[in-house]
Amino acid sequence: MADRAAALAADLPLPSVRTPPTPAARWRRIAAKNPLGVLGTVLIALLVATAALAGLLAPFDPVAQIARRLTAPDGIYLLGTDEFGRDILSRIIFGTRISLYVGMVSVGIALGIGGTLGLIAGYFGGWIDNILMRLMDVMFSIPSLVLAIAITGILGPNLRNAMIAIGIVYTPTFARVARGPVLAVIQNEYIAAARTVGARDGRIIFRHVLPNVTAPIIVQTTLSLSTAILAEAVLSFLGLGTQPPEPSWGTMLGTGRKFMETAPWVAIFPGFAIMLAVLGFNLLGDGLRDALDPRLK
């Protein structure tokens, strides 16, 4: 009997086993389908490298008043100089640091507070959810840039307060983004199982819920980096963010505007820098959304 079964089995074609693709192969496939996402990754990599190597890359000291005021771009000052005779290229290179720093700190604040509130609201539901989310509705009822300007205006115009303001303003977005998927995840049996074996709420939230809701949060974080950088630029443009002589792209644009007819380069180039950074994070965020959303695979 056993021999017969073995003989029969030998005749049967083996079921074809598809080996799961290696992570590298998987990312290659995703990348091939998403050239814009790759472009975004490259832009952000360049941005981070520029910030890290600013000291090496910048030809001059970003705050040193070294040349004649408002020199047009030439062989020495590739992007010209500003109203204090500072090298614009060097200021843009060092400005990368400020933009990335503001982006990371303010989105970190929003992610930390908003994400946690969203997890708590979604997990506990009931009146906790109601109170937290109505509070977020109230914050949403004030246009975010208006609220950010009001907060920096009140706390006092400087970089730290601008970061706090941007962080506060984007908190409700993260609360909403985190809460939605939590509602779906807590319906799963493994959550009930974890409860049954007596896991505490904190453990369930961080060990079982959080890992399953990270995808939308990661996408939102990336996209928020672009809006946070833009918000810092606006605040600094209005004179409420980074203060002189620190090289912030927004400040450069704001002050450069006054000399625009005679020295347009002062305002033109920082705008390109903002655009590339925002474009990079937008493309990366869109790309990540496509890569992480299982429905789109």
Added chain:
Amino acid sequence: MTRYLIGRLFWCIPVMLGASVLIFVLLRFLPGDVVDIIIGSEGSATPEVRATIRRLFGLDQPIYVQYLVWIGAVLRGDLGSSLRTSQPVGGLLLSRLPITIELAFLSVGISVLLAVPLGVLAAVKRGGPAELVSRLVGLVGLSLPNFWLATMLILIASLGFGWLPSLIYVSPLSNPIENLKQMLMPAVSLALALMAIVLRMTRSAMLEVLSQEYVKTARAKGLAERVVLMRHALKNAMIPVITVVGIQMGTLFGSTVVIEQIFGLPGMGWTFVNGIYQRDYPTVQGAVLMLALTFVFVNLLVDMAYAYLDPRIRYG
């Protein structure tokens, strides 16, 4: 529908009250003493004078009493008076609101009028030039900072055409053509980002709707393609488009603040930022409250637009 609307209106009340608490509390975080700000920069005042100011402005009361007094006055239409000009804030802001509304209206108009046809074209003729253009606008529009675009537009206009933005606001009632000339560049600066978003949404909504069975049915019964696109596809595709316009109104109002500053348009945003610069807090408070109220009202209008577009939504 009426019942839904009434419910929806009532829901606005707690949100607005919440917003008013938020705005009120925010101003209590002012570093330093409010009395110093009221006295102004010339200010050295004796403790007696300070105590009198405190009493006059109700600052010696507990904070919830201060709030109740303030919100009571707000509900009667009294937003206090400017610390700089002593003008009543309510009247000042109401005279500024139409400028901001005109600006917002124009930029929504420009972006929708350009983005919707382009988005439809991109969805219908896939792989064509319309799709390429819409992708490009969708990308660039989202990343171009509007205040930079505004600056560049002024630069191009002044260098290329010797044209400078007028420094005095012209009302559309006194001179509509001059007013449009003045509003065009600010409106275009604001419109680009919204246009990118509307374009993306129109394209993807159209693609989705065009794959629906009822579109096949409409084609199968021999309707002209134009009728299929306009009556069956576009009308349904407009629902998510309107949603996204509604959501973007907050960003748009935020952006008007910067754009009005650049073009010197004395709207709500301009008043608000100058209030911040001059530490004129009643004006700031009133402006934020009014912008929030406008935003909540616009979202209400968006909800009503759904009901018109989608007969399935009848709201109980």
